[in-house]
Amino acid sequence: MSNQSTLSTPLKLRSGLTLKNRLCKSAMNEAIATGEGRVVRQFEVLYRTWAEGGAGLLVTGNVMVDKRHANEPLAVAVEDEKDALLLQLWANAAKSKGAQIWAQLSHPGKQSPKFLNSAPVAPSAIPLASDMFVPPRELTETEIEDIIQRFTTTASVLKTAGFDGVQLHGAHGYLISQFLSPNHNKRTDKWGGSLENRMRFVTEVYKSIRAKVGKKFAIGIKLNSSDFQKGGFTNEESIEVCKTLDKLGIDMIEISGGSWENPVNRKGNLKESTKQREAYFLEFSEQLKKNVSAPIMVTGGFRSQRAMEEAVESGATDIVGLARPFAIDPDLANKILKGQGYLSTVKPISTGIKKIDDMAIMEISWYTDQIRRMSEGKDPKTKVRGLISVADVLFNFWRRGQQVKRVRA
Structure with a gap:
């Protein structure tokens, strides 16, 4: 292993921006906004911490384009310039050590819990197959056009605030993913039916944002390789969507997979080849790279410096995305780039309580709590402490819900 990691190689994007290295802190919900979705100073503290950690790209958690539709409590919503100064502080902190910051733009569609929506x-x-969600109403064409404009407005506000780019959340069962899926999109107008029609929503969102922000502002997408559901969005369809976005000029494609109904990247049922290479979606990334010229980022599963370097050196991916490892070790990029043979301590969390483990509450909320600690200037905890950690997580989840309820009462 060399003293200087191959992951330290810069990467120039179509926008003309250059990532200083091949490591990305990928999106994780911060859950530190106000109950109304307003930005707070804790974002500045949190992203300065991650900036000092050395990654070349920091992608935010979900930024809602419509505060009426949130994916979880205390998610940020940016609809206008009310929080312009706090957004500038957030962006400046993230960029303080040479990283870029992209905001992940999202609309959850029907995947918005009933206690919020x-x-x-x-x-x-x-409807989704859970009583956690209210059955949705079908969007009118006028409402679809309004949502496209909301994505555009949010991107424009963020550009003005100093963000370097945005990432469209087209994975994990959110609205863009719902439009792409033949299971969830049964429309018979120009927004449904054929793949060309089902991808119209995401292409119109991209084109509208690009027309507003220009070519020097990065636009990426997080897209499912598949939703892993019978009759759903397939690998072949994902490649076709990526080819279309590639021709339109997308700056980066992050590969993911699954949805709330089938969270494949949290189940742990991995093929032996995946275990060896660690990352979940490298095989699909290799297929995709034969069809597009935009840089590819793979997130999910990477734990060792060895596997990260091999993935980039082999051409399987251009950028390594890391999420939960950054929640417990914000300095990990610096450690990797020094060639120290880094190995993350992140492992699946099992509490022994079947209902909690089946819902993957700890796999999400425990890490969210570590993010909150960093936003308060504290060090993250690195180990789960049995039932004490379960109690902490459940209390903080309840507390976040109460904050939202007080606002909406």
Whole structure:
């Protein structure tokens, strides 16, 4: 292993921006906004911490384009310039050590919990298989056009605030993913039916944002390789969507997979080849790279410096995305780039309580709590402490819900 990691190689994007290295802190919900979705100073503290950690790109957690439709409590919503100064502080902190910051733009569609949203919307009025969500109402064409404009407005506000780019969240069962899926999109107008029609929403979002922000502002997308559901969005369709976005000029494609209904990257049922290479979606990334010229980022599963370097050196991916490892070790990029043979301590969390483990509460919320600690200027905890950690997580989840309820009462 060399003293200087191959991951330290810069990467120039189509926008003309250059990532200083091949490591990205990928999106994780911060859950530190106000109950109304307003930005707070803790974002500045948190992203300065991550900036000092050495990654070339920092992608924020979900930034909602419509505060009425949130994916979880205390998610940020940016609809206008009310929080312009706090957004500038956030962006400046993230860029203080030479990293770029991209905001992940999101609309959850019907994947918005009923304690947050009693009137969710979706491409078609097809409910999710859970009583956590209210059955959605089908969007009108006028409402679809309004949501496209909301994505555009949010991107423009963020550009003005100093963000370097945005990433469209087209994975994990959110609205863009719902439009792409034949299981969730049963429309018979120009927004549904054929793949060309089902991808119209995401291409119109991209084109509208690009027309507003220009070519020097980065636009990427996080897209499912597949939703891993019978009759759903397939590998072949994902490649076709990526080819279309590539021709339109997308700056980066991050590969993911699954949805709330089938969270494949949290189940741990991995093929032996995946275990060896660590990352979940490298095989698909290799297929995709034969079809597009935009840089590819793979997130999910990377734990060792060896596997990260091999993935980039082999050409399987251009950028390594890391999420949970950054929640417990914000300095990990510096450690990797020094060639120290880094190995993350992140492992699946099992509490022994079947209902909690089946819902993957600890796999999400425990790491969210470590992010909150960093936003308060504290060090993250690195180990789960049995039932004490379970109690802490459940209390903080309840507390976040109460903050939202007080605002909406």
